[in-house]
Amino acid sequence: MKITQTPLVILNFKTYLESTGEKALQLARALEQVAEETGVNMVAAPQGADLWRLSQEVKIPVLAQHIDPVDAGGHTGSMLIECAKEAGASGTLINHSEQRMQLADIDTVISKVTAADMISVVCTNNVETSAAAAALKPDFVAIEPPELIGSGIPVSQAEPEIVEGSVAAIKDINPNVRVLCGAGISTGDDMKAALELGSEGVLLASGIILASDPKQALLDLVSKI
Numbered sequence: 651m652k653i654t655q656t657p658l659v660i661l662n663f664k665t666y667l668e669s670t671g672e673k674a675l676q677l678a679r680a681l682e683q684v685a686e687e688t689g690v691n692m693v694a695a696p697q698g699a700d701l702w703r704l705s706q707e708v709k710i711p712v713l714a715q716h717i718d719p720v721d722a723g724g725h726t727g728s729m730l731i732e733c734a735k736e737a738g739a740s741g742t743l744i745n746h747s748e749q750r751m752q753l754a755d756i757d758t759v760i761s762k763v764t765a766a767d768m769i770s771v772v773c774t775n776n777v778e779t780s781a782a783a784a785a786l787k788p789d790f791v792a793i794e795p796p797e798l799i800g801s802g803i804p805v806s807q808a809e810p811e812i813v814e815g816s817v818a819a820i821k822d823i824n825p826n827v828r829v830l831c832g833a834g835i836s837t838g839d840d841m842k843a844a845l846e847l848g849s850e851g852v853l854l855a856s857g858i859i860l861a862s863d864p865k866q867a868l869l870d871l872v873s874k875i
């Protein structure tokens with residue numbers, strides 16, 4: 651399932667208990683309902699063990715959180731791209747700040763994802779790494795200053811220059827790469843600001859996953875688009 655429509659919301663389930671197992675399925679269903687009700691493209695990125703179940707149960711795209719730069723064979727504990735694809739993943743996050751990779755490995759995984767006709771979302775931490783990622787031709791770059799992740803302080807309002815600077819640097823290198831931003835995003839105002847800075851969507855987690863009513867939080871998130 652290719653992601654063509656923006657604005658886009660990618661919810662990274664991380665390893666919160668609130669987004670694990672049965673609760674991962676409930677969260678994915680909330681994403682699906684909000685996508686149907688609002689027309690905004692919603693994507694789930696659950697843990698590897700939840701990929702198969704979610705991809706079978708919901709119609710929205712499902713991404714892996716990480717794929718290892720390995721070929722089939724003896725790599726115990728790794729996530730193989732072929733396995734993620736067979737489990738129903740449409741693509742993967744790459745180089746999330748909680749799962750950093752070396753540049754050559756990012757390049758390897760993007761090549762594998764592209765060859766598998768899947769979606770690559772490379773996470774970066776500043777304007778310079780955003781530019782470097784764009785040169786590797788992923789589908790998306792998601793700019794996320796690590797110090798704001800999980801803080802409740804939205805990057806789109808606290809550090810707008812990093813988002814704007816990344817958009818400019820990425821488009822300068824490869825106008826086909828689409829830009830997302832994340833870290834601390836949770837409200838409609840945060841998402842509106844993100845889009846006004848030139849990004850085409852958001853990558854977020856705690857503001858939705860830890861909300862008392864995640865579906866209502868998602869509806870609020872997209873209410874000002």
Ligand SMILES: O=C[C@H](O)COP(=O)(O)O
Pocket residue numbers: 662746794798799800801802832833834835853854855856857
């Ligand atoms: O992948 C998501 C980002 O790390 C943002 O996380 P957060 O929304 O909890 O700040």
